[in-house]
Amino acid sequence: MKIAVIGKGGREHALIETLAASPVQPQLFSFPGSDAIFQIARPIPVKDLHELVEWMKTQKIDLCVAGEESYLVKDEGLANLCAAAGIPCWGPCKESAQLEASKEFAKQFLMRHGIPTGQAQAVNTADEARTAIGGQYPTVLKFDGLAAGKGVAVCPDEASAEAFLSEIFVQKRFGEGRLLVEEFLTGPEISIFAAVCDKCYLILCPARDYKRLKDGDEGPNTGGMGAVASRQLADAATLEEIDRTIVAPTVAGLSKDGLPYRGFLYFGLMLTPDGPKVIEYNCRFGDPECEAVMPLLRGDLASFCLAGAQGTFRPELITFSEGWSVCCILASAGYPASSHSGDTISGLENTRAHIFHCGTRRVGDTWQTAGGRVLAVVATGDTLDNARTLAHREAGKISFDGLQRRSDIAYKNI
Numbered sequence: 057m058k059i060a061v062i063g064k065g066g067r068e069h070a071l072i073e074t075l076a077a078s079p080v081q082p083q084l085f086s087f088p089g090s091d092a093i094f095q096i097a098r099p100i101p102v103k104d105l106h107e108l109v110e111w112m113k114t115q116k117i118d119l120c121v122a123g124e125e126s127y128l129v130k131d132e133g134l135a136n137l138c139a140a141a142g143i144p145c146w147g148p149c150k151e152s153a154q155l156e157a158s159k160e161f162a163k164q165f166l167m168r169h170g171i172p173t174g175q176a177q178a179v180n181t182a183d184e185a186r187t188a189i190g191g192q193y194p195t196v197l198k199f200d201g202l203a204a205g206k207g208v209a210v211c212p213d214e215a216s217a218e219a220f221l222s223e224i225f226v227q228k229r230f231g232e233g234r235l236l237v238e239e240f241l242t243g244p245e246i247s248i249f250a251a252v253c254d255k256c257y258l259i260l261c262p263a264r265d266y267k268r269l270k271d272g273d274e275g276p277n278t279g280g281m282g283a284v285a286s287r288q289l290a291d292a293a294t295l296e297e298i299d300r301t302i303v304a305p306t307v308a309g310l311s312k313d314g315l316p317y318r319g320f321l322y323f324g325l326m327l328t329p330d331g332p333k334v335i336e337y338n339c340r341f342g343d344p345e346c347e348a349v350m351p352l353l354r355g356d357l358a359s360f361c362l363a364g365a366q367g368t369f370r371p372e373l374i375t376f377s378e379g380w381s382v383c384c385i386l387a388s389a390g391y392p393a394s395s396h397s398g399d400t401i402s403g404l405e406n407t408r409a410h411i412f413h414c415g416t417r418r419v420g421d422t423w424q425t426a427g428g429r430v431l432a433v434v435a436t437g438d439t440l441d442n443a444r445t446l447a448h449r450e451a452g453k454i455s456f457d458g459l460q461r462r463s464d465i466a467y468k469n470i
C-alpha cells in the first residue's frame with residue numbers, strides 16, 4: 057500500500073509514524089514534509105497541488121491522507137483533485153471543508169441542523185459590529201476565514217473589542233471578510249475527533265489542548281502548547297450527550313446538505329452549564345492533539361483510512377488503549393508573535409518519550425529549530441500521573457536557546 061501524507065508539522069509526523077506501524081506496512085511519502093518526516097517517508101518532488109496530484113497518479117498512490125487544512129480549500133481543493141484523478145483521499149472536498157474555512161458557513165450549518173452553539177450575528181462593518189455587541193461584554197469576535205488560529209478575539213471590554221475591530225476593518229490584517237459577533241460561552245473545553253465515512257462515524261479518543269502560551273492559561277493564544285488525551289477525559293454520560301446532540305446530527309446534516317465527507321472531523325466544544333456546545337469545526341485532526349492521541353491508537357490505521365476513503369467504514373480496524381497520553385510542546389524564542397530558527401537542539405538522544413517534530417531542520421549531525429512550535433514530547437501511561445510526570449521529565453531533558461514550555465500541561469483544567 058502506497059500512502060502520501062500531506063503536511064509538514066508534528067501532527068503529520070505523528071500520523072506518519074502511526075501509519076508506518078500499521079500491520080500492512082505501507083510505503084510512505086510526504087509533501088511538503090520535513091527533515092524528520094523524511095526519516096520515515098520519502099519526499100514527493102513537486103512544487104504545488106496540481107503537480108502533487110499528477111505525481112500521485114503516475115506513482116499509483118493508493119491513498120492520500122490530508123493532514124493540514126490549507127490544501128483542502130486551496131485551488132480546486134486537494135480531495136476534489138484526488139477524486140478527479142481517481143485517488144482515494146482521506147480528507148473532505150472543498151465544499152465540505154467550508155465548515156472550517158468559513159465561520160459563517162459553520163454557524164449557519166449548526167443553526168440549520170439544531171446543533172447547540174453560541175448565538176451569533178454576521179456583520180460587514182465596525183458600526184454593525186458595535187450594534188450587534190450592544191454593550192454586552194465579554195463578547196467574542198471571529199473573522200470569517202482562515203486566519204491561522206489568530207482570527208478569534210475574546211473581548212472582556214469595549215477597549216479590546218475596538219482594538220480587534222480596528223485590526224479587522226481598518227488594518228485589514230486578514231484581508232477582506234465579514235465578522236461574526238458571538239455570544240460568550242463558559243465552561244471547560246474539549247476536543248472531540250470523529251472519523252467520518254459518509255453516513256457512518258467513529259468517535260476517537262477525546263483530548264484537550266492548551267492554547268495559551270504561559271502557565272495558568274496566561275499570555276497570548278498560540279497554535280497549542282500541549283495536550284492531554286484519554287477516554288477518561290469525559291465521563292460516559294457526557295460523551296453520550298456529545299454523540300447524540302452534536303456528532304450524530306453533524307454527520308446526518310452533512311449528508312442532508314449533500315456535503316460528502318470522508319476524513320477526520322474535529323469538534324471544538326465547550327461544556328457549558330446548558331450542555332455541550334460547538335465552538336468550531338476543523339476538517340482535520342487537531343495539532344497538538346494528534347500527537348497525544350496517536351500513541352494511544354492500536355490496530356491498522358492505514359487500512360482504516362484506505363477503506364474509509366473508498367467509502368467502506370471499518371471501525372473494527374482501530375481501537376484506543378485505556379490509558380493517558382500527555383504532550384508537551386517546546387516552542388522557539390519569540391513564539392507566537394514571531395519565531396526563531398537556527399538554534400541548536402540538544403538532549404534529544406536521551407529522551408524516553410515519543411518525539412514529534414513540529415518545526416525543525418537537520419543541519420549536519422544536529423537538529424535546529426525552524427519554526428514557532430519546534431517539538432512535541434509525548435508520554436503515555438496507565439494513569440494520568442504516570443503520563444504527565446514522564447512527559448514533563450523527558451521534555452525537561454531537551455534544550456535550545458529561548459525555549460518556551462508550559463509546566464502545567466495535564467495538571468491544570470483536568
Ligand code: AMP
Pocket residue numbers: 174196205208210238239240241242245267324335336
Ligand atoms: P476558535 O479559533 O474558534 O477555536 O477559538 C479560539 C478560542 O477562543 C477557543 O478555544 C475558546 O477558548 C475561545 N472561544 C471561541 N468562541 C468562544 C465563545 N463563544 N465563548 C467563549 N470563548 C470562545
Ligand code: GLY
Pocket residue numbers: 265279280338341342343344345
Ligand atoms: N489544537 C487546535 C487546532 O488544531 O486547531
